[in-house]
Amino acid sequence: MTVIDIRIELKKGVADPEGTNTKKTLESLGFKGIQSVKSVKMFEIELDMPEKEALAAGEEYCKKLLANPVVQSYKVTLK
Amino acid sequence: MKAEDVRVCVVRIEGTNCEDEMANAFEMVGAKSEKVHLKQLLGQCDPSLKRSLEDYDILAFPGGFSAGDYVRAGAIFASRIKAGIGKDIRDFVDAGKPVLGVCNGFQILVELGLLPALDGTMSEEPTAALYNNDSGRFECRPSILRNDNRSKCVFTCDIPKGELLYCPSAHGEGKLMSNIPNFVSKLEENDQVVFRYVTPDGGRATYPWNPNGSPGDIAGICNPAGNVMGMMPHPERVMTAYTMDDWTRGHRSEDGDGKRIFTSVMKYLSKK
Numbered sequence: 001m002t003v004i005d006i007r008i009e010l011k012k013g014v015a016d017p018e019g020t021n022t023k024k025t026l027e028s029l030g031f032k033g034i035q036s037v038k039s040v041k042m043f044e045i046e047l048d049m050p051e052k053e054a055l056a057a058g059e060e061y062c063k064k065l066l067a068n069p070v071v072q073s074y075k076v077t078l079k
Numbered sequence: 080m081k082a083e084d085v086r087v088c089v090v091r092i093e094g095t096n097c098e099d100e101m102a103n104a105f106e107m108v109g110a111k112s113e114k115v116h117l118k119q120l121l122g123q124c125d126p127s128l129k130r131s132l133e134d135y136d137i138l139a140f141p142g143g144f145s146a147g148d149y150v151r152a153g154a155i156f157a158s159r160i161k162a163g164i165g166k167d168i169r170d171f172v173d174a175g176k177p178v179l180g181v182c183n184g185f186q187i188l189v190e191l192g193l194l195p196a197l198d199g200t201m202s203e204e205p206t207a208a209l210y211n212n213d214s215g216r217f218e219c220r221p222s223i224l225r226n227d228n229r230s231k232c233v234f235t236c237d238i239p240k241g242e243l244l245y246c247p248s249a250h251g252e253g254k255l256m257s258n259i260p261n262f263v264s265k266l267e268e269n270d271q272v273v274f275r276y277v278t279p280d281g282g283r284a285t286y287p288w289n290p291n292g293s294p295g296d297i298a299g300i301c302n303p304a305g306n307v308m309g310m311m312p313h314p315e316r317v318m319t320a321y322t323m324d325d326w327t328r329g330h331r332s333e334d335g336d337g338k339r340i341f342t343s344v345m346k347y348l349s350k351k
Contacts, residue, residue, distance in 0.1 A: 014210070014256075015210075015211065015213065015215075017211050017212075017213075017214075017215025017216075018211075018215070020215065021215055063204065064158065065150060065154060065155075065158045066150060068151055068154070068190070068205050068208045069204060069205070069258065070205060070206065070207055070208040070210075070256055070257055070258050071208045071210050071256060
């Protein structure tokens with residue numbers, strides 16, 4: 001079995017209200033030195049195929065469903 | 080085509096929650112509407128419940144949180160449609176039949192590639208996104224819309240250009256974004272801008288009158304042919320005077336402003 005991680009993140013310049021709000025809240029709890037908080041989404045997918053095919057399949061999943069190319073970028077890696 | 084012959088398919092999956100109002104809105108202007116689960120169109124049901132898209136004259140995607148808004152708002156609904164009845168939808172649109180998407184329905188049309196579809200009927204991947212409101216939260220508030228469509232859109236053919244309509248907004252992801260250069264001007268050139276958020280006196284909207292920060296204050300757009308329209312605010316919620324914000328303060332008609340959109344599309348079909 002092969003396990004891949006798919007990391008979906010917002011493209012540069014796209015506002016990230018979840019990240020901004022989280023940063024503000026952490027600071028209001030007294031945590032210091034936080035430079036930035038970025039929200040990302042992860043999918044962990046188990047596949048019954050060799051690693052190379054699994055990575056290619058992951059790319060297809062992103063193109064067809066998991067990422068909208070207008071606002072999101074993605075990275076597929078082996079776990 | 081007579082009004083009573085117009086058949087409307089209000090399509091839903093789990094998490095859709097405005098199908099009753101949407102179906103009712105079309106009934107109120109004389110059409111026959113049916114709430115159809117996507118599985119009925121895909122044939123994943125008892126044969127007696129199976130439905131075919133070609134038997135309908137209007138297709139409507141109601142608001143809600145289809146599939147729990149998982150992955151992205153509208154993405155799962157759109158992918159299921161594309162995989163199962165993508166060709167049927169394309170044929171429906173190519174035949175010039177009207178398609179309406181409201182709120183989550185607009186998000187679905189964008190994820191499907193039916194909007195903005197600058198170069199044809201349906202793009203392979205989305206060329207726009209309805210992204211998080213600038214405020215970072217769900218915005219539920221009155222909106223004033225100005226009809227900015229010059230003549231193309233079948234859902235505003237009976238509304239004079241420049242007329243203002245009251246329509247409530249209720250969404251968390253309504254900011255229309257695209258990676259197409261000069262997106263807003265291209266929409267304008269193509270006469271694809273349908274509704275813009277404005278202030279109550281018709282001026283340029285800033286927050287909260289533009290509830291999501293959409294560039295160009297865009298609230299609704301149509302495809303280049305004018306028969307597919309998506310909008311974030313909910314016209315099906317203002318069909319009568321009683322749900323208008325000013326109904327206790329001398330609202331000018333028994334009808335709500337949203338009804339204009341439904342009567343427009345019926346007028347368009349009456350000429351067919």
